[in-house]
Amino acid sequence: MKTVSIIGGGLAGLSLGASLAKRQVPVKVYEAGTYPRHRVCGEFISGIDPETLTNLGIATELSDAQKHTSGEWYRQGRKILSMELPVAALAISRWTLDQRLSQRVEELGGQVITGERTEVNHNAGIVLAHGRPSEKSTWLGLKCHVRHFPLTSGLEMHLGNNGYIGLTPIEDGRVNLCGLFAIDEECRGKGSQRLISYLKAGGHLELVERLKRADIDETSFTGVSALKLGWQPHQPGTLVLGDAGFIIPPFTGNGMSMAFESAAIAAEPLSAWSRGKASWEDTAAGVMRQQHKAFRRRLHAALALQKLLLSSRGQDFFELLSRSHLLPFKSLLSLVR
Numbered sequence: 643m644k645t646v647s648i649i650g651g652g653l654a655g656l657s658l659g660a661s662l663a664k665r666q667v668p669v670k671v672y673e674a675g676t677y678p679r680h681r682v683c684g685e686f687i688s689g690i691d692p693e694t695l696t697n698l699g700i701a702t703e704l705s706d707a708q709k710h711t712s713g714e715w716y717r718q719g720r721k722i723l724s725m726e727l728p729v730a731a732l733a734i735s736r737w738t739l740d741q742r743l744s745q746r747v748e749e750l751g752g753q754v755i756t757g758e759r760t761e762v763n764h765n766a767g768i769v770l771a772h773g774r775p776s777e778k779s780t781w782l783g784l785k786c787h788v789r790h791f792p793l794t795s796g797l798e799m800h801l802g803n804n805g806y807i808g809l810t811p812i813e814d815g816r817v818n819l820c821g822l823f824a825i826d827e828e829c830r831g832k833g834s835q836r837l838i839s840y841l842k843a844g845g846h847l848e849l850v851e852r853l854k855r856a857d858i859d860e861t862s863f864t865g866v867s868a869l870k871l872g873w874q875p876h877q878p879g880t881l882v883l884g885d886a887g888f889i890i891p892p893f894t895g896n897g898m899s900m901a902f903e904s905a906a907i908a909a910e911p912l913s914a915w916s917r918g919k920a921s922w923e924d925t926a927a928g929v930m931r932q933q934h935k936a937f938r939r940r941l942h943a944a945l946a947l948q949k950l951l952l953s954s955r956g957q958d959f960f961e962l963l964s965r966s967h968l969l970p971f972k973s974l975l976s977l978v979r
């Protein structure tokens with residue numbers, strides 16, 4: 643059997659690694675960093691079908707994740723919407739999850755090679771799961787964990803005039819704060835001070851006051867400015883999964899689910915290729931086609947909705963609909979799933 647080499651040990655790469663190892667396919671996952679490590683991520687997994695996790699062989703790794711079914715939306719401290727999710731979202735830190743998944747790949751007989759930034763190449767048998775491209779964008783993602791920060795629901799989503807931030811309870815009494823902001827050179831500071839500076843500029847004064855009473859874990863603070871949303875360019879004949887192929891706006895809480903779903907789409911065709919039952923060209927083209935079909939609608943819808951949520955007029959409209967009980971929340975949610 644031929645070996646599948648996966649470049650990138652995030653959620654797409656590790657869940658594919660586990661799924662292939664479960665099928666006895668020789669698999670190597672190359673990860674530039676080491677585990678555990680913090681990632682810029684809202685740590686709120688919404689829209690994943692539990693069966694997908696079981697089929698990938700990683701359901702146990704998520705079994706103790708916090709389950710959230712309710713959330714609240716705020717606009718600069720003013721509550722504008724209470725939401726109920728039809729299926730519980732799973733909340734768990736990337737610190738814990740990615741480490742567990744890498745251990746799972748090894749338990750199942752796969753190899754995880756850490757601390758090696760592999761050259762991205764397009765040869766047969768190489769799967770690209772290296773996450774967001776490194777080119778700079780106009781967006782900045784910032785995240786940190788805090789303790790002693792009471793929340794009244796499983797998600798607080800705060801809209802501001804420079805982006806948005808989501809807060810969700812995760813394990814060990816921690817709350818994850820993660821925001822997407824338009825880059826502003828005036829917002830400076832080290833670690834969480836930078837986040838606070840963006841929150842002040844966005845008009846989240848009530849949130850800033852609450853943060854003053856909380857314990858911020860500075861070691862968990864991370865930031866990223868390479869965030870080109872939407873489909874990512876790739877060479878024909880390459881097999882690309884997760885954020886390396888497509889980046890959905892974070893407010894949907896669906897990017898991690900898409901990483902798992904893309905691994906689920908690729909597992910069986912890659913297993914057939916490893917057994918010599920399909921050419922690489924057909925395998926790669928088939929997987930890319932299936933991902934396009936599965937993700938096209940939600941990506942377009944999410945990009946359009948994000949535009950609305952980021953503009954002041956769009957937020958006025960969103961708030962007005964919500965206050966008049968005319969916001970079709972369930973229909974909007976289904977568009978981005």
Ligand SMILES: Cc1cc2nc3c(=O)[nH]c(=O)nc-3n(C[C@H](O)[C@H](O)[C@H](O)COP(=O)(O)OP(=O)(O)OC[C@H]3O[C@@H](n4cnc5c(N)ncnc54)[C@H](O)[C@@H]3O)c2cc1C
Nearest residue numbers: 650652653654674684760772773783884885892895897898
């Ligand atoms: C601000 C923000 C908030 C978000 N919030 C949420 C949320 O609440 N819910 C949600 O579902 N999604 C959220 N997302 C999206 C989610 O984080 C991503 O969709 C998900 O991490 C994609 O997984 P991935 O495996 O494709 O990429 P990643 O998790 O980025 O993993 C890629 C891995 O590849 C490694 N790598 C890169 N280059 C190389 C190389 N050359 N060689 C070896 N290794 C390499 C990296 O070190 C990394 O570990 C958010 C994103 C942002 C930016």
